[in-house]
Amino acid sequence: MTCKNRAKNCGGCPLLEVPYPEQLKQKEAKVRALLGKYGPVHPIRGMETPTHYRNKVISTFAMGFGGKLVSGIYATKTHKVLPVERCLLEDEVLDTVMEAVRAAAAACKYQPYHEDKGTGLLRHCLLRRGVATGQVMVVLVTAQPVLPGAKNFVRALLAEAEKRSVPVTTVVQNYNPRRTSVVLGEQEKVLYGKGFILDTLCGKTYALSPRSFYQVNPVQTAVLYGLAVDAAKLTGNEVVLDAYCGIGTIGLTAADKAKQVVGVELNRDAVHDAIGNAKHNGVKNARFFAADATEWISTAAAAGERADVIFMDPPREGSTPQFIESVARMAPKRVVYVSCNPETMARDLALLTKKGYHAEGFTPVDMFPNSEHIEVVCALSRQEQRKQSRR
Numbered sequence: 329m330t331c332k333n334r335a336k337n338c339g340g341c342p343l344l345e346v347p348y349p350e351q352l353k354q355k356e357a358k359v360r361a362l363l364g365k366y367g368p369v370h371p372i373r374g375m376e377t378p379t380h381y382r383n384k385v386i387s388t389f390a391m392g393f394g395g396k397l398v399s400g401i402y403a404t405k406t407h408k409v410l411p412v413e414r415c416l417l418e419d420e421v422l423d424t425v426m427e428a429v430r431a432a433a434a435a436c437k438y439q440p441y442h443e444d445k446g447t448g449l450l451r452h453c454l455l456r457r458g459v460a461t462g463q464v465m466v467v468l469v470t471a472q473p474v475l476p477g478a479k480n481f482v483r484a485l486l487a488e489a490e491k492r493s494v495p496v497t498t499v500v501q502n503y504n505p506r507r508t509s510v511v512l513g514e515q516e517k518v519l520y521g522k523g524f525i526l527d528t529l530c531g532k533t534y535a536l537s538p539r540s541f542y543q544v545n546p547v548q549t550a551v552l553y554g555l556a557v558d559a560a561k562l563t564g565n566e567v568v569l570d571a572y573c574g575i576g577t578i579g580l581t582a583a584d585k586a587k588q589v590v591g592v593e594l595n596r597d598a599v600h601d602a603i604g605n606a607k608h609n610g611v612k613n614a615r616f617f618a619a620d621a622t623e624w625i626s627t628a629a630a631a632g633e634r635a636d637v638i639f640m641d642p643p644r645e646g647s648t649p650q651f652i653e654s655v656a657r658m659a660p661k662r663v664v665y666v667s668c669n670p671e672t673m674a675r676d677l678a679l680l681t682k683k684g685y686h687a688e689g690f691t692p693v694d695m696f697p698n699s700e701h702i703e704v705v706c707a708l709s710r711q712e713q714r715k716q717s718r719r
Contacts, residue, residue: 339404341698359692362670367687378697381545385422389440389450397434428488441471458527459546463497467538530581541574548695559707566636571621576602589614622651629657646672656683663708684711
């Protein structure tokens with residue numbers, strides 16, 4: 329498979345020219361090399377169609393040849409914007425919506441932000457699509473607090489989207505005045521619609537705002553979360569802790585099979601979304617707390633609180649020794665570790681093993697085809713419980 333963007337120094341698909349079966353083979357071998365000493369590695373779960381899976385797109389604005397407004401991604405190891413009109417990873421609907429955004433912004437004569445000079449208006453555009461619902465969010469990130477002619481821009485965008493037969497459900501302006509590579513600023517204004525979209529995953533409906541953390545590959549996310557909940561072996565009587573819970577997706581997926589779910593997440597916006605998602609889905613046995621996962625579980629364990637099952641889905645840097653120490657103090661019968669970085673997972677498993685937990689097995693999931701990233705689900709059980717079950 330080839331892509332014209334690769335010839336222009338796009339680094340988004342380093343494995344694109346590797347046949348997909350070989351990609352899966354390489355990723356499974358990497359997981360086996362890193363984690364195989366702790367337990368069996370099951371076959372990797374790949375995609376039937378490993379392209380156009382990203383339901384979230386971030387595009388950066390720039391001035392192209394002839395003063396034309398363009399948008400795209402930074403070329404590898406540079407801050408030069410590589411114009412992108414079509415991408416093999418991105419949802420094709422979002423590519424077309426981005427085309428409509430550029431046309432509307434050009435009609436309004438908006439100028440792109442120049443990061444060296446600190447001049448201009450448009451920085452980025454973030455797009456989200458609810459694949460199950462078809463709803464689309466457009467977030468225009470600006471360097472100035474006021475979007476001149478905002479109503480005209482919305483009218484132009486809706487007209488351009490209709491012309492291309494793609495939906496636009498809501499439009500949000502995000503103001504980011506900082507000289508930073510961070511895309512979103514802290515201030516937002518809803519220009520059209522409700523400021524969020526809905527999507528359905530694993531039987532639950534989620535409201536997605538501009539800053540919501542939500543996996544970008546809906547097909548493989550359903551596989552990943554299904555594996556995680558199955559690994560928990562819930563019977564309906566368990567108290568479940570969902571650490572690093574984001575907007576509550578894993579915990580809410582598990583709620584129907586648990587007695588109680590407690591979610592902990594540092595990002596307050598995500599916790600707000602999680603609470604709203606629980607209410608929207610009629611889930612009454614889930615509570616969510618805005619706190620650092622390590623600090624929260626340390627305090628809870630010291631107070632004698634217990635959980636029967638702990639889901640842990642940490643960021644790429646993995647968990648912390650203090651968190652794992654507190655897991656051991658809580659003594660759950662099962663730990664389900666969902667990792668986006670097998671290397672830090674291997675480091676954390678060394679500590680969990682010392683604390684008396686045994687890895688029953690690992691299932692890699694190819695969440696990001698044509699890239700080098702791998703997600704892994706691991707089920708761990710407490711050694712004492714394993715000994716009892718054998719008697």
